[in-house]
Amino acid sequence: MIFHRYHGLGNDYLVCHQSVAALLSNEQIQRLCDRHYGIGSDGLLIDHDDADIPSLRIINPDGSEAEKSGNGLRIYARYLFDIGRVAHEPFQVNTPGGQVRCEVTEGAHQVIVDMGQAKFSPAALPASVEGDEALALPLVAGGHNLSATLVSMGNPHCVIRVDELDLELVKQLGSEIETLAIFPKRTNVQFVQVLDRNNINIGIWERGAGYTLASGSSSCAAASAMRKLALVDENVTVHMPGGKLAISFSGDFQVNMRGPVQKIATITLDNDCFWDMTA
Numbered sequence: 001m002i003f004h005r006y007h008g009l010g011n012d013y014l015v016c017h018q019s020v021a022a023l024l025s026n027e028q029i030q031r032l033c034d035r036h037y038g039i040g041s042d043g044l045l046i047d048h049d050d051a052d053i054p055s056l057r058i059i060n061p062d063g064s065e066a067e068k069s070g071n072g073l074r075i076y077a078r079y080l081f082d083i084g085r086v087a088h089e090p091f092q093v094n095t096p097g098g099q100v101r102c103e104v105t106e107g108a109h110q111v112i113v114d115m116g117q118a119k120f121s122p123a124a125l126p127a128s129v130e131g132d133e134a135l136a137l138p139l140v141a142g143g144h145n146l147s148a149t150l151v152s153m154g155n156p157h158c159v160i161r162v163d164e165l166d167l168e169l170v171k172q173l174g175s176e177i178e179t180l181a182i183f184p185k186r187t188n189v190q191f192v193q194v195l196d197r198n199n200i201n202i203g204i205w206e207r208g209a210g211y212t213l214a215s216g217s218s219s220c221a222a223a224s225a226m227r228k229l230a231l232v233d234e235n236v237t238v239h240m241p242g243g244k245l246a247i248s249f250s251g252d253f254q255v256n257m258r259g260p261v262q263k264i265a266t267i268t269l270d271n272d273c274f275w276d277m278t279a
C-alpha cells in the first residue's frame with residue numbers, strides 16, 4: 001500500500017487513494033498515524049476520484065472524521081498537482097464541510113484555498129449555546145476563566161483570546177475544552193494573541209489530534225473571530241509554531257488562505273505494521 005507524506009507548516013498528513021483506504025479498518029488508520037508503531041501523521045487524507053470533482057475525506061489520528069482541514073486541503077491540492085490531475089488553473093474540491101476552490105501556484109510550493117464563509121452561529125459548529133452568535137462566551141477550564149468566540153469553518157472552532165500566548169496552557173487546557181459538553185461533536189481550540197491589526201499569534205489544540213504545530217482551518221477561524229471582534233483588518237498573517245499563513249477576507253467573512261506545502265516522501269507500507277493487531 002502506497003502513502004504520500006506531506007506537511008503544511010509542520011502539520012503533516014498521509015495521503016492515499018480511496019482504493020487503499022478501503023482496505024483499512026478505522027483502528028488500522030489510527031495505527032498508521034501513530035508516531036511509534038505506524039508511519040506517524042496528524043491525519044489521513046483520502047482521495048476520492050470517482051466523482052467529476054475531486055473529493056477529500058479527512059481522518060484524524062483518533063479515527064474521527066473531520067468536515068474540513070485547511071492544511072489538508074493545501075496538501076491535497078498539491079497531491080493532485082503532483083499526480084497530474086490538475087495544473088496551475090483554479091479547481092474545485094469537495095469536502096464534507098463544503099466545496100472549496102484551490103489553486104497551486106507556480107513552483108507548486110504555495111497553495112491558495114478559498115475556505116468558504118466563517119459562520120458564527122453556535123448551531124453551525126454545533127454547540128448547545130443559545131443565541132445567533134457566541135462572541136464572548138464565558139468558559140471555565142482548569143480553573144481559568146476564559147472568554148470564547150465560536151466559529152465554524154465547516155469544522156468547529158472555539159477561539160480564546162489571551163493577552164500573552166502560553167503554549168503550555170494550550171497543551172494543559174486543550175483537551176478539556178475540546179470535550180466540553182456544549183460541543184456535541186467536540187471542537188478545535190485556539191488561543192490567540194493579537195499582535196497588531198495585521199498579525200496574530202496562535203496556539204492550537206486540534207479535535208482528534210491534540211497539540212499541532214499549525215492548522216489551516218484554525219488559522220481561518222482565529223483570524224475570523226478577531227475580525228468579528230474588530231481587532232484586525234482584512235489581511236491577517238497568522239503566526240504559529242510551525243510557521244505562518246496569509247489569511248484575507250472578502251464579502252461577508254469569505255475567507256481566503258495562502259500558504260506552503262512540502263512533500264516529504266512516498267512510502268510503501270509493510271503489512272507487518274498491523275501484525276500485532278487483532279484481526
Ligand SMILES: N[C@H](CCC[C@H](N)C(=O)O)C(=O)O
Nearest residue numbers: 066069070071155215216217
Ligand atoms: N482536527 C480537525 C481537522 C484538521 C484541521 C487542521 N489540521 C487544519 O489544517 O485545518 C478537526 O477535527 O476539525
